[in-house]
Amino acid sequence: MSSNAAQGARARARIEVTAAIKEEARRQLAAEGAAKLSLRAVARELGMVSSALYRYFPSRDDLLTALIIDAYDSLGERAEVAHAAVAGADPVRRWVAVCEAVRGWAQAHPHEYALIYGTPVPGYSAPQTTVPAASRVGLLLIGIVRDAHRLQVLEVPLLSDELVPEAVRMAGDFAPDLPPGAVAALVAAWAQLYGLVGFELFGQFNRMVEEREPFFRHAVTRLAYGVGLR
Amino acid sequence: MSSNAAQGARARARIEVTAAIKEEARRQLAAEGAAKLSLRAVARELGMVSSALYRYFPSRDDLLTALIIDAYDSLGERAEVAHAAVAGADPVRRWVAVCEAVRGWAQAHPHEYALIYGTPVPGYSAPQTTVPAASRVGLLLIGIVRDAHRLQVLEVPLLSDELVPEAVRMAGDFAPDLPPGAVAALVAAWAQLYGLVGFELFGQFNRMVEEREPFFRHAVTRLAYGVGLR
DNA sequence: TCCAATGCAAGAGCAGTGCTCTCGAATTTT
DNA sequence: AAAATTCGAGAGCACTGCTCTTGCATTGGA
Numbered sequence: 001m002s003s004n005a006a007q008g009a010r011a012r013a014r015i016e017v018t019a020a021i022k023e024e025a026r027r028q029l030a031a032e033g034a035a036k037l038s039l040r041a042v043a044r045e046l047g048m049v050s051s052a053l054y055r056y057f058p059s060r061d062d063l064l065t066a067l068i069i070d071a072y073d074s075l076g077e078r079a080e081v082a083h084a085a086v087a088g089a090d091p092v093r094r095w096v097a098v099c100e101a102v103r104g105w106a107q108a109h110p111h112e113y114a115l116i117y118g119t120p121v122p123g124y125s126a127p128q129t130t131v132p133a134a135s136r137v138g139l140l141l142i143g144i145v146r147d148a149h150r151l152q153v154l155e156v157p158l159l160s161d162e163l164v165p166e167a168v169r170m171a172g173d174f175a176p177d178l179p180p181g182a183v184a185a186l187v188a189a190w191a192q193l194y195g196l197v198g199f200e201l202f203g204q205f206n207r208m209v210e211e212r213e214p215f216f217r218h219a220v221t222r223l224a225y226g227v228g229l230r
Numbered sequence: 231m232s233s234n235a236a237q238g239a240r241a242r243a244r245i246e247v248t249a250a251i252k253e254e255a256r257r258q259l260a261a262e263g264a265a266k267l268s269l270r271a272v273a274r275e276l277g278m279v280s281s282a283l284y285r286y287f288p289s290r291d292d293l294l295t296a297l298i299i300d301a302y303d304s305l306g307e308r309a310e311v312a313h314a315a316v317a318g319a320d321p322v323r324r325w326v327a328v329c330e331a332v333r334g335w336a337q338a339h340p341h342e343y344a345l346i347y348g349t350p351v352p353g354y355s356a357p358q359t360t361v362p363a364a365s366r367v368g369l370l371l372i373g374i375v376r377d378a379h380r381l382q383v384l385e386v387p388l389l390s391d392e393l394v395p396e397a398v399r400m401a402g403d404f405a406p407d408l409p410p411g412a413v414a415a416l417v418a419a420w421a422q423l424y425g426l427v428g429f430e431l432f433g434q435f436n437r438m439v440e441e442r443e444p445f446f447r448h449a450v451t452r453l454a455y456g457v458g459l460r
Numbered sequence: 461t462c463c464a465a466t467g468c469a470a471g472a473g474c475a476g477t478g479c480t481c482t483c484g485a486a487t488t489t490t
Numbered sequence: 491a492a493a494a495t496t497c498g499a500g501a502g503c504a505c506t507g508c509t510c511t512t513g514c515a516t517t518g519g520a
């Protein structure tokens with residue numbers, strides 16, 4: 001208990017080692033993908049023995065969980081920064097900016113994107129811990145629609161009869177101030193955005209779409225129209 | 231070269247063993263997912279030694295490729311059947327039927343769906359062999375739009391200026407008889423459909439969307455409107 | 461200040477993986 | 491009938507995640 005934060009050198013060492021493990025793991029993840037992320041290889045690269053690593057992460061899945069949360073945060077932050085940069089613009093422009101940020105991040109971190117929006121790790125279900133980080137992009141999109149609604153420039157999408165009760169429930173759950181039609185459209189658009197990003201990233205657009213940026217911009221602009229933004 | 235098909239008992243045996251391997255592999259795939267599909271476990275279950283399996287599939291990835299093609303075909307056939315069942319209906323109804331078939335198949339075969347539309351196997355790029363099987367659903371959707379266009383009931387979607395050249399190119403590539411705006415919208419809708427299906431399947435809709443069928447039907451109906459169907 | 465409790469790295473070991481190679485035996489082909 | 495091929499079996503290599511034990515270093519309390 002000499003001077004500053006965190007009791008002792010041991011605690012500090014633990015934090016540093018934990019960070020170093022995540023860093024090296026992220027490097028391997030970016031290089032080879034989640035499937036080939038090996039605890040032993042991480043340990044080897046760090047000059048420690050594999051069993052020592054289990055003092056920091058009780059299993060491979062726990063390491064992955066840590067990386068997943070970091071990935072969500074990294075994506076969320078990038079989207080927030082991009083959104084802030086066009087804060088004054090009209091809703092459609094802001095919507096497109098957020099979507100392009102998501103796509104840009106995915107292109108820059110394909111394996112991390114695959115980790116959070118690709119096939120879930122088998123037998124692994126994301127712990128509740130990931131929820132806040134995972135929600136950041138969604139909250140951004142909700143905010144854009146909310147602003148448009150407040151400014152009375154939202155063209156509330158129509159709702160089919162059979163969906164009314166569910167849309168009302170969804171709106172009540174996480175955006176009580178928005179019209180149910182807009183909330184339902186928003187959730188659908190949210191999923192569709194990741195369909196566009198994922199298809200491009202996973203090669204489904206190969207030999208099909210050449211000019212990716214204009215295509216993506218066009219598609220997400222129409223997505224914005226679909227939720228009632230103008 | 232005695233009487234019937236396939237020269238000799240050896241060739242016949244090869245076909246049967248190959249089929250048995252795929253069958254058992256598909257069982258394990260359905261039970262545990264692609265990541266846990268083990269050649270040794272397949273061989274063990276079949277009462278053969280693991281090295282023998284390499285006479286039939288030179289690597290694990292080759293086995294996966296075979297399963298991928300089968301999965302595409304299984305999905306494509308289900309979509310085609312569903313489409314044929316509503317052949318006389320209006321374009322939107324036919325579109326929705328195909329989309330619901332895709333979703334239904336995905337629900338019934340989650341791991342196979344993940345195999346073809348989830349994270350690609352690292353270091354693995356789908357061989358050209360998979361293309362025909364993979365195109366079946368897409369061809370179905372193109373056909374619906376084409377019929378609407380022939381009947382003059384297609385409301386051709388608008389195209390942003392910057393996308394015109396690319397849309398023209400895409401149309402020229404695989405649907406020269408359709409207006410570029412419709413083709414661009416179609417490709418986007420195609421990706422968005424899989425975004426909806428994937429999000430539900432991979433748990434992204436958990437604690438968010440409860441009434442999945444109406445929600446999905448509503449979303450894909452709006453997708454149909456988006457490509458100009460009425 | 462000394463001492464017991466705890467944290468942690470190292471090593472051996474287990475059960476599993478994909479894949480390769482060699483060796484006989486069975487089956488085709490010549 | 492002889493030669494060529496196909497194939498199953500077994501051993502083995504290099505790797506994986508994970509567990510358990512051992513001994514040393516740090517820590518916090520008496």
